[in-house]
Amino acid sequence: MRSAKYSGAGSASEVISITETAVPAPGPGEVVVRVGAAGLNPVDVKIRAAATDFGPIRYSDRPGWDVAGTVADVAPDVSEWSPGDRVFALAAFPAAAHTLAEFAVVAARDLAPAPAVWSTAQAGAAPLAALTAWQALEAAAVGSGQRVLVLGGAGGVGHLAIQLAKARGAEVTATASAAKHELVRGWGAGHVVDYRDDQALAALDRFDTVIVTVDDTLPPRGAVAEGTAVISITGLSEGDRIRLGEWGAAPVERILVAANGAQLAEIAALADAGEVDVHLDSEFALEELVAAQERVETGRVTGKVAVVVDPSV
Ligand SMILES: NC(=O)c1ccc[n+]([C@@H]2O[C@H](COP(=O)([O-])OP(=O)(O)OC[C@H]3O[C@@H](n4cnc5c(N)ncnc54)[C@H](OP(=O)(O)O)[C@@H]3O)[C@@H](O)[C@H]2O)c1
Known part of the structure; x- marks a missing residue:
């Protein structure tokens, strides 16, 4: 699968590459999501620049926390999600996750049903914020x-x-x-x-x-x-x-945000009731991750920046 990687501390253009890696398998309590879109946040660019943990926020050279897509695979002990479910999540935060890839492993408890009224790009961009x-x-x-x-x-x-x-x-x-x-x-x-x-x-x-x-x-x-x-x-x-x-x-x-699928489900319900929408500042392909991070780094983003990993999801 295509997957974003950082080579160390530095600017987006210096350290970001898109590489081929194996599709992950779910461990106990986990789900593999076929990624439609993933969001970017200021923390993504700050932690990439420094390539080090920020207190409890874990640096990983395989980045990404926000995600929306469909369930591709579930661990045998997971009963609440099934292949094909349309979901979104803030994965693991402040621990490390890796959603800027075609498939992402997410704990079942971090997932929520994606709002029916939001595009996959909107759902992928929203969770952390x-x-x-x-x-x-x-x-x-x-x-x-x-x-x-x-x-x-x-x-x-x-x-x-x-x-x-x-x-x-x-x-x-x-x-x-x-x-x-x-x-x-x-x-x-x-x-x-x-x-x-x-x-x-x-x-x-x-x-x-x-x-x-x-x-x-x-x-x-x-x-x-x-x-x-x-x-x-x-x-x-x-x-x-x-x-x-x-x-x-x-x-x-x-406060420091923490992953929470139950709260995300409440937000999704408000979205479906027409009470909350996600304004997309811009959308980028995974191959344009450098430009996407540079957009976040301007500090002038209006609403959210989405990385569309697979438009067919
Ligand atoms: N503690 C946590 O858990 C947590 C979670 C999420 C984010 N954060 C942090 O919170 C901050 C905001 O995150 P974000 O995702 O909302 O950032 P963001 O989307 O990048 O914010 C950009 C927006 O801020 C506006 N802005 C800049 N300076 C401003 C000012 N002095 N007064 C009012 N608006 C101003 C900009 O408007 P103009 O273009 O018009 O200037 C732009 O629309 C970041 O530092 C982020 O790291 C912390």
Whole structure:
């Protein structure tokens, strides 16, 4: 099968190749998925550049975590999936997986039925970002009537966080560059603020929850009040934590997404109910993985980047 490989630390064009390897067999509790599409995330390019583990996030020279496709083979102890099932998954994360290939081994518990209304490219691109958004909203216990601010509303995680917060009945405000405001409103943000407009940022007032999806970003002072939950998916320095605490924010948490097929199934149900869609920034073939990673590296992606491994799946 065709399969992506890294040769070590370096730029995408220096280290990525597509090689031929054997089709894997499922071990106990595992399923082999015939891959239609796999998503890319900033973590893919960061870990490729460094070729080393990031804390609990495992580096592998055979990369890829997001996947959508059809079940090709199941281990004898797996009863919940059958060949031909259309599935998607965040495989194993933060442990290593290898989905940027024609066939991928995935633990049965990480899989969920792919939404019928999403293309395979959308389903392959969504899992890590959608689960991150879901787990951030869970960490803040976001519910009906809450006011939620999403810093970075146009990115992979941000655009799904807006829709999933809206589906929970929250009132959502998001930040994005001016050119993306119409799209961000379309995803359900009632109010959108240009992140380059200091006056508009300063006017943001008292949210129940702030989801931070932008690197090195402290929420605007006015957005945080006594009891505001601040959930960061990017770095949270000790200084930021102290300052947020002084402003009354609680809880203040930095989360790391974890694979979870049951939560992905809940997201799929919302997708099929028309409550959440995946905006595809761009699609690339597996042979174009260098260009696909370079697109993610720009930091300007709107929604998600998909790698279409086999368009016939
Ligand atoms: N902790 C975890 O488990 C976890 C999980 C997923 C992701 N992450 C991390 O979270 C970050 C976001 O991930 P992602 O997949 O959403 O990234 P992404 O899709 O690459 O985000 C790109 C988007 O961010 C927007 N943006 C850039 N600077 C901004 C700013 N100052 N304010 C508002 N928007 C801004 C860009 O809009 P413009 O083009 O208009 O600038 C672009 O649309 C990354 O650092 C990623 O590694 C962590």
